[in-house]
Amino acid sequence: MINEGANLTKDADVIVETQPSNTMMPSDEVRSPQPNKFIAIAIAFVMMAIAIAIWLLRPPLDPYTQSVLSLSGDPVQGRSIFVMNCVACHGQWANGKVGPSLHGVSERKSDAKLVQQVVSGETPPMPQFQPSPQDMADLLSYLKQL
Numbered sequence: 001m002i003n004e005g006a007n008l009t010k011d012a013d014v015i016v017e018t019q020p021s022n023t024m025m026p027s028d029e030v031r032s033p034q035p036n037k038f039i040a041i042a043i044a045f046v047m048m049a050i051a052i053a054i055w056l057l058r059p060p061l062d063p064y065t066q067s068v069l070s071l072s073g074d075p076v077q078g079r080s081i082f083v084m085n086c087v088a089c090h091g092q093w094a095n096g097k098v099g100p101s102l103h104g105v106s107e108r109k110s111d112a113k114l115v116q117q118v119v120s121g122e123t124p125p126m127p128q129f130q131p132s133p134q135d136m137a138d139l140l141s142y143l144k145q146l
């Protein structure tokens with residue numbers, strides 16, 4: 001009785017171990033890389049499509065900002081507009097006082113963002129300015145050379 005039981009277990013082990021390893025493994029190795037590659041390409045494609053969709057659906061610039069960006073500014077004029085309106089907070093040479101230093105600000109913010117910063121009044125205590133498009137273009141060209 002004891003021997004028979006032992007033999008049965010042994011036989012079962014042999015069947016489980018030998019059969020699958022000879023027949024299943026090779027075909028698995030051939031098949032698995034292709035679906036993985038396909039999934040990776042599909043994910044990359046979907047992400048690119050989403051990025052393009054976000055770019056296409058970005059809000060258009062408002063007409064004011066558009067006209068500012070279409071004008072070429074004069075940094076000397078911009079400097080005098082800055083002295084009249086901005087130095088109280090940003091300092092005589094834009095080094096910062098109440099407001100932050102503006103040196104290198106154009107590397108951190110796009111042209112459109114700089115225009116928004118000046119005309120929006122969204123970051124109190126900085127007031128909302130309403131310069132003409134040409135004045136704003138001049139101011140922008142001054143900010144960009146800081």
Ligand code: HEC
Pocket residue numbers: 082085086087088089090098099100101102105109114117118123124125126127129139143
């Ligand atoms: C009453 C004070 C005040 C005046 C006047 C003022 N600002 Fe500011 N400005 C600030 C403050 C405070 C901030 C920081 C706002 C924040 O990000 O919370 C700021 C931020 C900015 C920034 C963004 C800086 C950054 O690092 O992102 C720009 C650009 C700027 N001001 C330009 C100007 C210009 C140009 C003028 C003049 C037309 C002006 N400011 C006048 C107080 C002022």
